[in-house]
Amino acid sequence: MPTTTVVWFRRDLRLADNPNLNAALAAADRVVPVFVIDGSATAPSDAPGSSTASFAWRAQSLAALDKTLRAAGSQLVVRYGDPATMLAELCEQSGVRSVHCATASDPAAVREATRVCEQLAIAGISLVMVPGAELALPAGSVRTAADSSYRVFTPFYRTWRTMLPSAAPLPAPQQMAPLPVMPESDPLPAARSGDVDISAHWQPGEAGAMSRLKQFTDRAAAYEALHDLPAVDGTSMLSPHLAFGEITPRQVIHALPDGSEAFIRQLAWREFAYSTLAAFPSMGVAPLRAEFARMPWIDDAEGLNAWKAGMTGVPLVDAGMRQLASTGWMHNRVRMVAASWLTKNLLIDWREGERHFLETLVDADAAQNAFNWQWVAGSGSDAAPYFRIMNPAVQASRFDPDGTYIRTWVPELARLAAPWIQKPWDAPGDVLREAGITLGRQYPAPSIELGSSRGRALSAFASIRRSAEPAGESRL
Numbered sequence: 120m121p122t123t124t125v126v127w128f129r130r131d132l133r134l135a136d137n138p139n140l141n142a143a144l145a146a147a148d149r150v151v152p153v154f155v156i157d158g159s160a161t162a163p164s165d166a167p168g169s170s171t172a173s174f175a176w177r178a179q180s181l182a183a184l185d186k187t188l189r190a191a192g193s194q195l196v197v198r199y200g201d202p203a204t205m206l207a208e209l210c211e212q213s214g215v216r217s218v219h220c221a222t223a224s225d226p227a228a229v230r231e232a233t234r235v236c237e238q239l240a241i242a243g244i245s246l247v248m249v250p251g252a253e254l255a256l257p258a259g260s261v262r263t264a265a266d267s268s269y270r271v272f273t274p275f276y277r278t279w280r281t282m283l284p285s286a287a288p289l290p291a292p293q294q295m296a297p298l299p300v301m302p303e304s305d306p307l308p309a310a311r312s313g314d315v316d317i318s319a320h321w322q323p324g325e326a327g328a329m330s331r332l333k334q335f336t337d338r339a340a341a342y343e344a345l346h347d348l349p350a351v352d353g354t355s356m357l358s359p360h361l362a363f364g365e366i367t368p369r370q371v372i373h374a375l376p377d378g379s380e381a382f383i384r385q386l387a388w389r390e391f392a393y394s395t396l397a398a399f400p401s402m403g404v405a406p407l408r409a410e411f412a413r414m415p416w417i418d419d420a421e422g423l424n425a426w427k428a429g430m431t432g433v434p435l436v437d438a439g440m441r442q443l444a445s446t447g448w449m450h451n452r453v454r455m456v457a458a459s460w461l462t463k464n465l466l467i468d469w470r471e472g473e474r475h476f477l478e479t480l481v482d483a484d485a486a487q488n489a490f491n492w493q494w495v496a497g498s499g500s501d502a503a504p505y506f507r508i509m510n511p512a513v514q515a516s517r518f519d520p521d522g523t524y525i526r527t528w529v530p531e532l533a534r535l536a537a538p539w540i541q542k543p544w545d546a547p548g549d550v551l552r553e554a555g556i557t558l559g560r561q562y563p564a565p566s567i568e569l570g571s572s573r574g575r576a577l578s579a580f581a582s583i584r585r586s587a588e589p590a591g592e593s594r595l
């Protein structure tokens with residue numbers, strides 16, 4: 120009698136380099152691949168997939184996974200509802216007593232698996248957890264000599280680098296024996312009105328990830344020189360593919376040409392963020408530096424809305440926020456500048472920005488997002504020092520010197536030449552007139568002046584540092 124097991128896909132939406140799928144195929148003759156959406160077909164409630172951008176991504180990624188599975192002789196079963204209930208029901212229908220799933224590093228996914236494991240056990244079904252490959256090294260495994268987690272990136276990176284395994288990625292199974300009758304699947308999630316039109320910019324799914332990797336490896340040698348220039352196609356744009364597990368860091372590292380260290384270092388930042396989340400599970404909601412709990416954040420709904428809409432009057436910030444709204448992605452340099460403007464110049468709580476990014480990024484990821492927001496705000500582990508307040512006009516002059524990026528996303532400024540396109544508030548009246556701009560009409564004037572808002576931020580930081588902190592309070 121052939122044996123069967125269920126393969127529960129979560130954030131590992133691929134067939135290649137998938138240790139969980141391989142383990143399931145080794146343990147049983149046939150597998151039932153399933154993805155459970157915790158919610159209804161049109162309004163799933165599970166985070167972070169419930170956000171508009173990543174909901175749209177996931178919908179397309181699941182369709183791609185189903186297509187790949189069908190090409191291998193199988194198909195994806197989708198169910199809507201509580202994962203434990205749905206998996207137990209599916210096992211019952213298929214006469215199966217085990218479920219395979221990959222371990223995950225995100226504490227919410229760990230909690231989910233623990234709960235599902237307990238509930239399945241009550242029904243006499245075992246949940247087999249196979250080490251996942253979403254990171255090159257499991258979160259929490261890179262330790263200091265004193266067996267603690269690293270708080271500073273560079274020593275983390277050095278140790279991580281020496282520990283990197285050299286094993287090649289696992290091949291995708293070519294053929295998967297189907298069940299005589301596959302259990303019924305609910306419909307794949309459909310795009311909702313209001314979802315970002317990601318197909319114009321992206322190809323979600325394993326094949327899309329591989330093609331993005333191929334395009335990038337051809338120009339990886341230029342990464343170090345170009346990765347900070349938002350107008351140039353200088354980065355890999357692999358982040359959403361990595362976030363949904365359509366590709367693994369091992370596959371990426373394996374495909375890179377020699378001399379790609381600057382890029383590998385970025386992958387190490389991703390792993391450092393997970394390592395920090397493993398050590399401080401409250402990173403998404405609480406500042407890692409305890410004194411930041413006393414930060415006098417300003418409640419400024421108007422400023423926050425203008426920032427979200429890309430209407431702050433600061434061209435580089437607005438260009439980034441509009442790129443985010445229309446593509447679900449923003450260049451890393453611009454993410455830093457936009458986050459710095461929100462948390463330092465506007466003094467708006469980093470958690471407001473973090474929430475907005477989670478809702479709008481196609482690569483929304485609890486660890487990367489919280490880690491980077493705290494890094495920019497100054498409250499994080501190995502964070503940018505509080506006195507480093509990015510000047511968005513200087514950043515634009517350095518990284519978008521001729522204004523190409525700004526011109527693409529803020530077309531109302533298209534006729535302004537550098538240096539004024541980076542700081543229209545300083546442009547002489549006749550230059551603005553010739554470019555057809557009246558600040559406050561075609562394009563806003565910044566709600567706050569750069570110099571004074573910088574001074575205000577420095578005073579706020581000084582105030583939280585002055586107020587005494589009880590010994591041992593800091594989480595770091």
Ligand SMILES: Cc1cc2nc3c(=O)[nH]c(=O)nc-3n(C[C@H](O)[C@H](O)[C@H](O)COP(=O)(O)OP(=O)(O)OC[C@H]3O[C@@H](n4cnc5c(N)ncnc54)[C@H](O)[C@@H]3O)c2cc1C
Pocket residue numbers: 346354355356357358359361362382385386388389390392449450451452454455458476480482483484485487488489491492495
């Ligand atoms: C405020 C803020 C919020 C962010 N939120 C997210 C998020 O939710 N999800 C996310 O994946 N990244 C986030 N990042 C990190 C970074 O901006 C993106 O990973 C990067 O822009 C993705 O583009 P890429 O794939 O072309 O990157 P590349 O430059 O090609 O880098 C390769 C990979 O390295 C990793 N990486 C690169 N930079 C970073 C970084 N600073 N921190 C951690 N990992 C990094 C990513 O996985 C990326 O795909 C955030 C950064 C900031 C400043």
